Amino acid sequence: MLRYYKGSIVFTLVCLALAVWYGWELTGTASGTLSLLWIVIVLSVLEISLSFDNAVVNATVLDEMDRVWQRRFLTWGMVFAVFGMRIVFPLAIVAIAAGLGPLETIHLSLNDPVRYEEIVSSAHVGIAGFGGAFLAMVGLKFFFDADKDVHWISVVEEKLARFSRIEAVEIAFLLVTLYAISLLLPDEEALTFLTAGLLGLVTFIAVEAVGKILELKEEARAATGVVVRSGLGGFIYLNVLDASFSFDGVIGAFALSNNMIVIALGLSIGAMFVRSMTIMLVQKGTLSEYRYLEHGAFWAIIALGAIMLLSANFHIPETVTGLIGATLIGISLWWSVRHNRRNPDPIEEALRGE
Numbered sequence: 001m002l003r004y005y006k007g008s009i010v011f012t013l014v015c016l017a018l019a020v021w022y023g024w025e026l027t028g029t030a031s032g033t034l035s036l037l038w039i040v041i042v043l044s045v046l047e048i049s050l051s052f053d054n055a056v057v058n059a060t061v062l063d064e065m066d067r068v069w070q071r072r073f074l075t076w077g078m079v080f081a082v083f084g085m086r087i088v089f090p091l092a093i094v095a096i097a098a099g100l101g102p103l104e105t106i107h108l109s110l111n112d113p114v115r116y117e118e119i120v121s122s123a124h125v126g127i128a129g130f131g132g133a134f135l136a137m138v139g140l141k142f143f144f145d146a147d148k149d150v151h152w153i154s155v156v157e158e159k160l161a162r163f164s165r166i167e168a169v170e171i172a173f174l175l176v177t178l179y180a181i182s183l184l185l186p187d188e189e190a191l192t193f194l195t196a197g198l199l200g201l202v203t204f205i206a207v208e209a210v211g212k213i214l215e216l217k218e219e220a221r222a223a224t225g226v227v228v229r230s231g232l233g234g235f236i237y238l239n240v241l242d243a244s245f246s247f248d249g250v251i252g253a254f255a256l257s258n259n260m261i262v263i264a265l266g267l268s269i270g271a272m273f274v275r276s277m278t279i280m281l282v283q284k285g286t287l288s289e290y291r292y293l294e295h296g297a298f299w300a301i302i303a304l305g306a307i308m309l310l311s312a313n314f315h316i317p318e319t320v321t322g323l324i325g326a327t328l329i330g331i332s333l334w335w336s337v338r339h340n341r342r343n344p345d346p347i348e349e350a351l352r353g354e
Contacts, residue, residue: 004280008272015265016040022261039257040266047270055274056297056329058238059281065234070282073238074275080239081275082268089243090260093127094119109260116260125189126196128312133174133200134240135305140170141208142298152295152332174201177309184313193312207237291339296332300325 019040023033062070094116095105109116142148143157144164151157163169178197182190210232257263303324307316 004283005273005276008269008276011272012044012269015044015269019262019265022265036259036262039262040269043257043263043266044269044273047267048273054242055277055281056293057301058242058274058278060294060297061234061238062278062282069232069235073235074279077235077239077242078271078275081242081271082264085243086264086267086271087260090116090120090263093123096123113257113259125185125312126192128308129178129193129196130200130203132305132308132312133178133197134204135301135308136174136177137170137201137204137305139298139302139305140173143302144170150291150295152292152335153299157295171201181309181312189312197309203240207240210236289340290333290336292332292336293329296329296335299332300328303328 019037020033023036091105143160146161146164148161182194185193
């Protein structure tokens with residue numbers, strides 16, 4: 001087990017050492033340094049607890065990709081997750097919202113963290129619309145599938161599979177949801193929410209289209225005797241999905257600190273452990289061993305998407321978000337174990353008998 005987390009542990013120690021150095025440079029006191037270090041630790045623990053469902057979902061997509069693109073996601077994808085989402089993303093929000101240049105934005109984040117937090121928080125409605133719409137489409141696409149023959153919550157999933165025969169029914173469902181939530185918002189925020197939600201939907205469709213085009217090209221090349229799997233479509237899809245999972249953690253981090261460097265250090269530690277969990281799930285074959293774990297992960301995606309959409313108008317604590325995802329995955333894991341006990345593999349039983 002430990003071999004999967006060696007890199008994360010080393011990365012954590014480096015980040016904590018940087019936190020101690022930065023805390024001393026910033027405050028010049030032992031108490032101030034310890035206080036800053038404690039915030040970094042709490043942020044990393046919160047990110048890990050909130051992102052367990054992210055690791056399971058990443059593993060379900062990675063499991064279908066070839067090993068080359070698996071490694072690329074777990075290395076290059078780490079740059080997107082840590083540098084892109086934890087550092088560049090909040091800076092980009094402030095730059096766009098306040099009409100500032102990159103250097104001015106960095107200066108603001110380091111020298112006026114309170115104003116920086118206010119600008120990031122003011123963009124929450126747009127982030128909720130975009131991220132919620134994208135996540136909702138990911139989850140709905142999984143369940144609105146006529147070819148899906150394994151159902152966990154049968155009373156719901158079987159009906160969704162039947163409805164999937166109606167063309168684009170999941171898109172219609174999302175659009176109605178976006179419109180219903182927009183009615184609860186002031187006019188200006190409603191327009192922002194709807195625009196962001198539509199962009200989230202378009203992003204999902206665009207990523208799906210890229211994946212399909214690449215898949216068709218691979219099939220055409222395979223027909224001529226060339227066996228190659230690019231996995232680029234899955235790589236793009238997975239990074240957008242991973243970024244969508246990170247929205248709530250990045251915004252929620254401001255509840256503990258306004259300091260960009262402190263937030264980046266804490267959330268980056270959490271992101272590294274998510275990668276380690278993902279690698280473990282893929283390499284140990286956990287997803288194929290537990291029949292309903294994938295279902296639990298996609299229900300968690302739908303729940304997170306719904307929470308993000310509703311958070312445009314209602315305050316929902318990050319703790320609730322994390323607990324819902326972890327609970328759904330936990331129940332699906334337990335249900336899978338129960339199924340395995342009731343329906344043992346005849347080959348394994350024969351081997352045990354020998």
